[in-house]
Amino acid sequence: MNFEQLDTYIRAKQGVTFDYPFDEKVRVYRIAEKMFALTSEDRPISVNLKCDPLYALELRSLYKGIIAGYHMNKKHWNTVTVEDSDVDDETVKELIDHSYDLVYEKLTKKQKALLG
Template sequence: MNIEDFRSYCLAKKGVTEEFPFGEETMVYKVMGKMFALADVDLFQSVNLKCDPEEAALLRESYPAIQPGYHMNKKHWNTVEMDGSLDDKFIRRLIDTSYDLVVKGLTKTQKELLTKL
């Protein structure tokens, strides 16, 4: 998956914005103001995605390209190396999981607003 495919996939999700709160080199994708994906714009060597803690541990054991989240809460975030070892379908599933976890944690009011978008 290249950076444009990643960007397009994230932005196609309901209620998603692209922001640069950490500087011009790090793009952050948020749903209703909550982060679910981060990536380096210049290098695009990896992405950070939210994950259920139990699944995060299993993924790290199963795939060398998946490590604890760099500069993130390592219990809830994974860094996924974009080295070609994981296929696009699998990466899209990881993005979906991250998005869904964040949506699940939204307040009732935020969820209602999201459904109206």
């Protein structure tokens, strides 16, 4: 998966916005102002994703391309290398969905209603 494919998949999710709060390279994807993914075009392409803590540990034990979240809370975030990695594209998409769903579940009724 390259950066464009990753970016397109993430931005296709309902209510997703992105900005560059840290610098001009790190793109942060949000739903209702809450982060669920971070990436940049630096090589190899990787993405930080929110993850259930037990699932995060399991994933790290199964894939070399998944490590504790770089510059993030290591309990709740993973860094997933998506380019030249043992993590296939379908798994990357599932992990993006998982991250999105974790954040969506925590939104208030009002925030969810605004998203549609």
